[in-house]
Amino acid sequence: MSSHQDFTPKPVEKNIRNTYRWLEDRLPILSFLSDALVTYPAPRNLNYMWNFGSLAGIALVLQILTGIFLAMHYKGDVNLAFDSIQHIMRDVQWGWLIRNLHMVGASFFFIVVYIHMARGLYYGSYKSPREVLWGLGVIIFLLMMATAFMGYVLPWGQMSYWGATVITNLLSVIPFIGKYVVVWLWGGYSVGDPTLTRFYAFHFVLPFVIIGVVVLHLWALHLHRSNNPVGIDLKRAKDYIPFHPYYTIKDTFGLGVYLIPFTLMVFFLPEYLGHPDNxxxxxxxVTPAHIVPEWYFLPFYAILRAIPIKEIGVAAMFGSILVLFFLPWLDSSPVRSARFRPLYKQIYWLFLINFVVLGWCGANPPEGMFVIIARVATVLYFSFFALLPVLARYEKTKPLPATI
Ligand code: HEM
Structure with a gap:
């Protein structure tokens, strides 16, 4: 043994650096995360509308965490489900908080994602080369709707049961095999225990599928980088800034602002967006007087009921979401941002107002003036998409700046 051996401990930094290099050599996950969250070159002119992607991610994680804790006490059995929710609210330590966070969290997740989509629509973020990024977003939206729909069935209240009955019955319009598909989906001849159990299984697993699609969504985003409010391609290095610290701080601030209405709802108005019949x-x-889905489904529900022929109503409802996939090709205008598209800007705002009007119709019984308004609003909804190719051809756009 040499008497010159150095027994002084290595500096901590050196150990960390060595461990980092060791891991990098075997699984470069840390540099991957750093590329995504620290050094990612983000356009330097992003406004607050670009906060909603990260907020959606946080909302998704909160849903999964609170969902896991709820699952520890919930019972997916028609004889126990309703009471297990009461047990969570009354007996389980902090159960009321976990459930309120999950319930209000679902609504806020939809608010955030609707704003995120409206932002993409306004600034033309769905256009080339971001078509796949947009398409993956539409898939996420569909998965979110499926997850939320099945989640609402779990408390096994009147709206859970009748909402599930009405919506699953829609599939009976599929030619020839429709009624068999519905029986297969129910696992019996009506919505019942097998239906509840499978909805619980799907409701548990789909959020993890959503996480997977979000990873693809971010992969596609990082390939061509973010669009920006001006909508032009950025070529100069100085048009970009590293994501950290600029946008990590901005996103954290946005999160703080978001948490104000969110926690107010959680603590003071947790049932405001729900339905007492549940x-x-x-x-x-006993059928409830009015069967209404959760607020975030109402515009699509209005389209379904606006059309008196059931088959066409169902096709229009699904079509109103699926048409979003084709948006990048329907709108062939080379200009992305609505800031430079005077006509598009107008029909964009009309489209958003019309979407709210549809939601209002969906919340009301399909009688009298609501039927008329819902029919006009349905025509206007689809007219937006039909107008886009025409607009791209004839719209006189404003001159684009060379840089930001
Ligand atoms: C769980 C739901 C979602 C998550 C976590 C998510 C996450 C993100 C994040 C972190 C970004 C980058 C930051 C930003 O631009 O805001 C982004 C960008 C984008 N997302 Fe999503 N997203 C979700 C749903 C959707 C949906 C439903 C759509 C559209 C149907 C969509 C379309 C887009 C587009 C087009 C961009 C690029 C925006 C741009 O660069 O201008 N996303 N998303």
Missing amino acids: YIPANPM
Whole structure:
């Protein structure tokens, strides 16, 4: 043994650096995260509308975390489900908080994602080369709707039961095989215990599928980088800034602002966006006076009911979402941002107002003036997409700046 051996401990930094290099050599996950969250070159002119992507990610993680804790006490059995929710609200330590966070969190997740989509629509973020990024977003949106729909069935209240009955029955319009598909989906001849159990299984697993699609969404985003409010391609290095610290701080600030209305709702108005009938246990013998889905489905529900022929109503409802996939090709205008598209800007705002009007119709019984308004609004909804190719050809756009 040499008497010159150095026994002084290595500096901590050196150890960390060595461990980092060791891991990098085997799994470069840390540099991958750093590329995504620290050095990612973000356009330097992003406004607050670009906060909603990261907020959506946080909302998704919160849903998964609170969902896992709820699953520890929930019972996916028609004889126990309703009471297990009451047990969570009354007996489980902090159960009321976990459930309120999950319930209000679902609504806020949809608010955030609707704003995120409206931002993309305004600034033309769906256009080339971001078509796949947009398409993956539409897939996420569909998965979110499926997850939320099945989640709402789990408390097994009157709206859970009747909402599930009405919506699953829609599939009976599929030619020839429709009624078999519905029986297969129910796992019986009506919505019942097998339906609840499978909805619980899907409701648990789909958010993880969403996480997977979000990873693809971010991969596609990082390939061509973010669009920006001006909508032009950025060529100079000085048009970009590293994501950290500029946007990590901005996103954290945005999160703080978001948490104000969110926590107010969680603590003071947790039931505001829900329906009181869902506190009556499911009863297949009593149909509620009005069956209404959760608020975020209302515009699509209005389209369904606006059309008196059931088959066409169902096709229009699904079509109103699927048409989003084709948006990048329907709108062939080379100019992305609505700032430079005077006509597009107008029909964009009309489209958003019309979407809210559809939601209002969906919340009301399909009678009298609501039927008329819903029909006009449905025509206007689809007219937006039909107008886009024409607009691209005839619209006189404003001159684009060379740089930002
Ligand atoms: C779980 C839901 C979602 C998450 C976590 C998510 C996450 C993100 C993030 C972090 C960004 C980058 C930051 C930003 O631009 O705001 C982004 C960009 C984008 N997302 Fe999403 N997203 C979700 C849903 C959607 C949906 C439903 C759509 C559209 C149907 C969509 C379309 C887009 C587009 C087009 C961009 C690029 C925006 C640009 O660069 O201008 N996303 N998303």
